[in-house]
Amino acid sequence: MSEPNPAALPPLSSVDQLWLTEAIRLREEHAGPLDDAEANRRANAGGGDLAQRIQARALWLAQRDGQLQALQHWRQGARLAGLLLMVLALVSGSGLAIAALGNGERPVNLFWALGSLLGLHLLMLLGWALSFCLGSSASVLGRIWLWLSGKLARDAQAVHLAPALLLLLQRQGLTRWGLGALVHGAWLLTLGSALVVLLLLLATRRYGFVWETTILGSDTYVVLIQALGALPSLLGFSLPDAETIRASSNVLAEEGARQAWSGWLLGVTFTYGLLPRVLLGLFCFWRWTRGRARLRLDLGLPGYGLLRERLQPASERLGVCDAAPAGLVEPQAGTLDGASQGALLVAIELDDRRPWPPVLPKGVGDAGVLDSREQRQRLLDQLSRFPPDRLAVACDPRRSPDRGTLALIGELARSAGRTRVWLLPPPAGESLDSQRLEDWHQALDRLALPHAQGAPMTWLETGHD
Known part of the structure; x- marks a missing residue:
């Protein structure tokens, strides 16, 4: 299964959208709740009434999981x-x-x-x-x-x-x-x-x-x-x-x-x-x-009623709110096909001893260091409203490329026009584990994202090297 590019959803008739939404509901009734955090976030960012958000969520999940x-x-x-x-x-x-x-x-x-x-x-x-x-x-x-x-x-x-x-x-x-x-x-x-x-x-x-x-x-x-x-x-x-x-x-x-x-x-x-x-x-x-022409979703069904709080919440709640999915989804990246502008640098889970941020060229924004779930969600919500044309993601290759980090990199990439991963050099006096660095290269190659250990400042400023 692959993560979809939500901007590249193919045009569907209203009947097809309702049909896929109903198929997703039946699937969740039989197999349990799906991993839908990003789907819910994008559905909420798109706005609309509850039925429209449920359909947007279902279409995103259908493209990701193969129902489309x-x-x-x-x-x-x-x-x-x-x-x-x-x-x-x-x-x-x-x-x-x-x-x-x-x-x-x-x-x-x-x-x-x-x-x-x-x-x-x-x-x-x-x-x-x-x-x-x-x-x-x-x-x-x-x-x-x-x-x-x-x-x-x-x-x-x-x-x-x-x-x-x-x-x-x-x-x-x-x-x-x-x-x-x-x-x-x-x-x-x-x-x-x-x-x-x-x-x-x-x-x-x-x-x-x-x-x-x-x-x-x-x-x-x-x-x-x-x-x-x-x-x-x-x-x-x-x-x-x-x-x-x-x-x-x-x-x-x-x-x-x-x-x-x-x-x-x-x-x-x-x-x-x-x-x-x-x-x-x-x-x-x-x-x-x-x-x-009169087909509508039956919002009174239990499967849709459970989505009301997630798609039209009265207040934001933090922490774990969904059960673990039955199977793990292979992280995938992508690009944003819609309008985007500007450049942004963001770092993921850096050591406190590393000085950050570096000196940035004029016009390049600093999104800080993402350490908590709340920070990640806040940035993703911001990118859904104001997507950058160029995004550089800084990672410490001394850490293992775990699934959660790769999934976050993929989600960030799908919120930007172009994305590069900056594998930071080790601090003075330290060396990199060659096997761990190779693991990073293989993981980022699977995501189809360009990566390098050199600073991408020229690319962030001008859009080319």
């Missing part, structure tokens, strides 16, 4: 899963049309063909309507898409993304509309491809149409076929007359009868298959877009 990258991977997996479902829908629709008409060597049984084209669609539509009336957002196709998206993301940090998205959407009742738009869209592709293939087959092959029955009379079929074809006929599709319907108990050779039955079959498939999915899909998408 996991979100991008999840989106890629979701697009790939959607593409696979689209291909499946197109292939399934083509298969339905071919199964309905056959190879043309045998006459097409009208009601078997209609059942092949619309039977499963009508059953699934009825199931969706029933679950909708019962207030359930369950959708087999939608759940498959969510599961497949997570599998294709292949990112361990994405484990909380799908649950967080569902919880966020359920609070506004958006799950049913989002998954509904997905389901109707998939069926729209299926039935659309079925209609296209059906039209191609009817245009390139000669089919005979027949209805068959053992216990029903021809009058029953006349009423049924004309009832089914009444609405499509209003849309311009052909409707066989009663004489043609009765005569079609046997295969008719007349071209007009074949065309009438072809138009009837296309019209019924379009009217009772494609058209409902178009209307329902548009309605679900409209409700989804309206509801998405």
